[in-house]
Amino acid sequence: MRQLTSLDALFLAHEGDRTVGHVSAYVVLDPSDAPGGRLTIDALRDMMHSRMPLLPPFRWKLVGVPLGLDHGYWATDPEFDLGYHVRETAVPAPGGDDEVATLIGRLFSQPLDRQRPLWELYLVQGLADGRCALFSKVHHALVDGVSGAEILGAMFDLSPEGREVEAPTGSELEHPPSPVEMLLRTIAAAPKRARKQATALPRLVVNAGAIPGSGWIPGLRTAGRMARAIARPLTGDDRPLLEPPSGSAPQVPFSNRLSGHLRMAHVRLDLGEVKAVKTALGTTVNDVIMAIAAGGVRRWLLEHEALPDEPLLALVPVSVRTPEQYGTFGNRVGGMVVPLPTNLRESDERLAAARAAMMTAKQRHEAVPADALIDATRFLPPALFAQATKITLGIAGRPGVRPPMNLIVSNVPGPQVPLYCAGARIESLVPVSPVTHGVGMNITVMSYLGRIDAGIVVDRDQVPDPELVAAGMEEELEALKALAVAAGNGAG
Amino acid sequence: MRQLTSLDALFLAHEGDRTVGHVSAYVVLDPSDAPGGRLTIDALRDMMHSRMPLLPPFRWKLVGVPLGLDHGYWATDPEFDLGYHVRETAVPAPGGDDEVATLIGRLFSQPLDRQRPLWELYLVQGLADGRCALFSKVHHALVDGVSGAEILGAMFDLSPEGREVEAPTGSELEHPPSPVEMLLRTIAAAPKRARKQATALPRLVVNAGAIPGSGWIPGLRTAGRMARAIARPLTGDDRPLLEPPSGSAPQVPFSNRLSGHLRMAHVRLDLGEVKAVKTALGTTVNDVIMAIAAGGVRRWLLEHEALPDEPLLALVPVSVRTPEQYGTFGNRVGGMVVPLPTNLRESDERLAAARAAMMTAKQRHEAVPADALIDATRFLPPALFAQATKITLGIAGRPGVRPPMNLIVSNVPGPQVPLYCAGARIESLVPVSPVTHGVGMNITVMSYLGRIDAGIVVDRDQVPDPELVAAGMEEELEALKALAVAAGNGAG
Structure with a gap:
């Protein structure tokens, strides 16, 4: 097991x-x-x-x-x-x-x-x-x-004909054990677990403030300060491994508790057009996607008369899986919190700001050991951990509590060769990713065969009209294409 | 409110x-x-x-x-x-x-x-x-x-054209009160509530043993015996108002805890054929429906090699709504537990046994004040009541616990005139009713325009093939029709 x-x-x-x-x-x-x-x-x-x-x-x-x-x-x-x-x-x-x-x-x-x-x-x-x-x-x-x-x-297959898959080898079947067996197993493992937690604790409580949402866990920041004081003599270093996000996010209409009912919208962009923009304006595909998301969300905020003066804060998930960990299944994902320049009026300003924000965030993030964010959740014993998570969720989205972030923007690399499923050709792959209390919007993007598909998932009661965000993202790409053409003319 | x-x-x-x-x-x-x-x-x-x-x-x-x-x-x-x-x-x-x-x-x-x-x-x-x-x-x-x-x-309407409905009169809107208001309202109502419970208690604990599932509430039978002893001097009578079911039901494959995933099957019978059977064999439509249900369930039990020697026990819901209570909404429903003769080999035996069982149950039931079963749930304070229900549900369907009943069989009278919805003609009305832990099958029947539609709802993991019950019910009606023809020939 x-x-x-x-x-x-x-x-x-x-x-x-x-x-x-x-x-x-x-x-x-x-x-x-x-x-x-x-x-x-x-x-x-x-x-x-x-x-x-x-x-x-x-x-x-x-x-x-x-x-x-x-x-x-x-x-x-x-x-x-x-x-x-x-x-x-x-x-x-x-x-x-x-x-x-x-x-x-x-x-x-x-x-x-x-x-x-x-x-x-x-x-x-x-x-x-x-x-x-x-x-x-x-x-x-x-x-x-x-x-x-x-x-x-x-x-999925690389041809309509599919392929032969080997039969399972050996006996992979392990029957679920009884509760008594589970209890014995847990007791037997306790010394090792205690050691693991003891090792992980000082380093991770030091960095606990950087875990998204950690500010809501009562006492955690105090524990972090104390742990830093304890850790200094042990490690000779009290710099946090992860820099906490610079502040809390502005309140927007999707900063509330979830209704439990989700809606989605889908937008399809041309990868060639995004790449042309990237090349003409000297940036990355990722930056262009952040700028397009900023434009789409700005459009929605404007139409709902809810545009904050500050940028929104977006959680951008990043893989911290090392090459050796590919194929092992399990979770190897972290996240960075990045300002999304919804507050800027012009497309070129938004692209420049998105680029600068991503660069800063990546520099911070690359300075961190690849498994830091995974370890970060290991510092609390499991039952307490589940409890703390529930407390966090219980506070998020309450009136008067500033959210640590506003939305999730994620870019998942997709396959660039044609794929088939049971002989049928795959036309597009649209990611659909979750939202949570206080963070009622998720824009996840995946590329496939020269196209970019974005799934926009929202809470139904907070954002009844995610299709406005989708339309705004299409408009933003048009605006960036016009900028790219202008830049090309200027250069040529 | x-x-x-x-x-x-x-x-x-x-x-x-x-x-x-x-x-x-x-x-x-x-x-x-x-x-x-x-x-x-x-x-x-x-x-x-x-x-x-x-x-x-x-x-x-x-x-x-x-x-x-x-x-x-x-x-x-x-x-x-x-x-x-x-x-x-x-x-x-x-x-x-x-x-x-x-x-x-x-x-x-x-x-x-x-x-x-x-x-x-x-x-x-x-x-x-x-x-x-x-x-x-x-x-x-x-x-x-x-x-x-x-x-x-x-x-629904009586013609495709629909009808005019009056606009709402007066202010029907009552905003939900705050938790504090609710608390005050509850405290203010406490004396009256206490009096109600005090009056209801002796009479209802006496009869608590007759509430389906009550045998599972720890101490309730003892409380009932004590209450009878207390009630005798007060009422001069210690006969229970409701006779407890004669015993617990046999264990069948659908006597377990629910998986939470339901399946349904639908069977359509000709009301004219059912009535012809009823007339030829000198019984009621209700009895014929019970016999058809017994035949269908017997077929399923035989195919799964799980036929008990004893009859199954069916909960048959009955309306205890008085004519004055029609149109007031709210719950006015009780139930009686009736043996379902799945154990008998021949259709004529099953019909005779179903008839006898229904007659006995109805005689018992008609001797009872119309609101007894509704009051029966009032004898415990609400929080305790919810707790007791949860304990009951927690025990039902556990290995080694004999269920108080095996299935629910319900006959809901339906309209006998053509109906329309937004101009579309209604062809059939199929009831779909719930199951519960330990009682993983519900057969509910409704008549409409010369047909009888039965919705058979089951727990997916306990009864993966409710369509077998449906097929068995159709076969049973065929067998009863043959008996009716034979009876008609004998009489003629």
């Missing part, structure tokens, strides 16, 4: 009370080359059955440790039932963006069942032009974005 | 931990006569908007009493949002019984959001032959089966 990491446990503890803990992707398929010209639920189940050997976490279910004495374990589910996880549904006619966004918002709002392996895959029928789609839900505790790409690699 | 009754509170307390508290109906529509030949979500929302004055409970949301000192209240939701409640979805092609049953099972499994009025209405597109459907979810705390018929009356 494999024990949950502290970050896995964080993602589980965050869930509930109207937040979901899974990540999703929405994949549009053209089934005209598939057998019979369509993708059936039986064909999809057959494909997933053949690929299960590549996806051992898809058979894992949670096994708790009695009394919350330690993080839980993953064990292979002896009653695994593929028909439960691979499902069929449909959108009403005409099967356009609105109908899809409504369906995805609802499916995404529903938590995964913790008594079963933490994933679901929906085949969505009824899209316009004879298309169908897949919608996946995988708990963040099971995988992060990078391992997510590996899941896509297991499910 | 209107306070929840004890039974409303029971239905709320029962919910959670993988049980749902709502009742549903699945309504198939032929939209060919509606404007444009189809029913749109906009037309449905317009219709529901115009009918809201007839459905005040559809704007009610729950307001809790701090510290659980008393039952909560219903207050009009100031942020009521019809677009949230009236939704559109679709089934994949070919839109047949299987696709519909899968969708309904999933929608029915999801609890209603307690922060909003406790109902949802789905327009289901994509059914075979150009049909569409409605699927409603209304919390049992808001209405029972009889008030449910009144809801249908508000939503």
Whole structure:
């Protein structure tokens, strides 16, 4: 059995009370080359059955440790039932963006069942032009974005014909142990765990202030100051490993508690156009995407007469997975908090500010050991940790509490070769990522085959109209293209 | 504001931990006569908007009493949002019984959001032959089966043209009070509440043993014996008002804890055929329906090699609403536990046994004051009551605990005139009713326009194949028809 990491446990503890803990992707398929010209639920189940050997976490279910004495374990589910996880549904006619966004918002709002392996895959029928789609839900505790790409690699093929997958080797089946066994196992592991915590504690409490949201955990900042005083004689150094974000974020209409009902919008941009802007204006694709997000969010804030004078603060997740850790599944993800220049009037100012903010944040972030943010969640014993997370969630989004950030903006690299699923050609891959109390908007971007798809997920009660953000992002790319043309003329 | 009754509170307390508290109906529509030949979500929302004055409970949301000192209240939701409640979805092609049953099972499994009025209405597109459907979810705390018929009356019309509905009169809006106001209100009401409980206590504890599931509440039977001893000098009588069921039910594969995932099957019978059987064999429609249910469940038990020697025990809900109480909304429903003769080999034996069992149960039940079963839930203070319900649910379905009943069989009278919804003709009305821990099957039957539709709801993990029960019910009607023909020949 494999024990949950502290970050896995964080993602589980965050869930509930109207937040979901899974990540999703929405994949549009053209089934005209598939057998019979369509993708059936039986064909999809057959494909997933053949690929299960590549996806051992898809058979894992949670096994708790009695009394919350330690993080839980993953064990292979002896009653695994593929028909439960691979499902069929449909959108009403005409099967356009609105109908899809409504369906995805609802499916995404529903938590995964913790008594079963933490994933679901929906085949969505009824899209316009004879298309169908897949919608996946995988708990963040099971995988992060990078391992997510590996899941896509297991499910998708480089040709319509698919490939042979080897049968599972050896006995991978480990039955979930009884509560008594779990208790014994935990007691036996206690000395080692105590040592781990003792080692990690001084270093990590020093840096606790840099964990997003940590300011809400009562006493944590005081503990950090004390720990720095203790750590100095031990390490000869009291500089924090991570610089805390410079301040709290402005209050915006999506800084409240979640309603539990999510909505999404989808925007599709041309990767060639984004690259042309990047080249003409001497910046990076990432910076251009931040500027486009800033433009889209500014448009929404203006229309709702809620534009703050200061920039919003965006959490930008970054992978801290080392090359050796690829393929091991599990969570290896951290985050940096970056100002998003929604307050600047002109597109060129926003691009320049986004570029400067990303550069500063990356410099800070690269100075940090790759596993610092993962370790950062290990300094509290598990039960207390879950408690602290709940306290954090309980405070976030309350009136009068300034949020530590306003939204999440994430750029996930996608495949640049054509992919197929059960013989159907993949047209686009749209990421769908969660929001949380006080942070009611998530813009996640993925590139695939010359296009960039952004999934904008929002809380329904706080942002009833995410399509305004999508429209604003399209407008921003147009404005940046005009700047690029002007810059090209000036240079030539 | 209107306070929840004890039974409303029971239905709320029962919910959670993988049980749902709502009742549903699945309504198939032929939209060919509606404007444009189809029913749109906009037309449905317009219709529901115009009918809201007839459905005040559809704007009610729950307001809790701090510290659980008393039952909560219903207050009009100031942020009521019809677009949230009236939704559109679709089934994949070919839109047949299987696709519909899968969708309904999933929608029915999801609890209603307690922060909003406790109902949802789905327009289901994509059914075979150009049909569409409605699927409603209304919390049992808001209405029972009889008030449910009144809801249908508000939503549906006697002609495709619909009708004019009066605008709401006066100010019906009562904003939800603050927690402090609720606390004050509760304290002010305490003397009256204490008196009510003092009066109800002796009579109801005497009969507590007859409440389904009461055997699981620790100490309740002892309390009942003591209360009888106390009540004798007061009332001169120690006979229980309700006779406890004669024993506990046999263990069957659907006597376990719920998985939280429901499935349904649907069977359609000809009301004329059922009536012909009833007349030829000298019994009632209700008895024939019980016999058909017994035959269907026997078929399933045989195929799963799980047929007990004893009859199953079925809870049969009965309305205890007096004529004056019609139209007042709220819960007025009780239940009787009746042996279901699944153990008998021949159809004629099963019909005779069902008839005898129903007669005995009804005689017992009619001897009881109409409100006894409603009062029965009033004898415990609300917080303790919720606690007791949770203990009951915690024990039900555990290994080694004999269930007090095996399934629910319910016969809801339906309208016998053609009905229309937003101009579309209603083809059939299929009831969809909940199951609970230890009682993983519910067969609810409704008649409409010469047909009988039965919705069979089961727990997915305990009964993966409810369609076997449906097929068995059809076979049973065939067998009874043959008996009726033979009886007719014998008589003629």
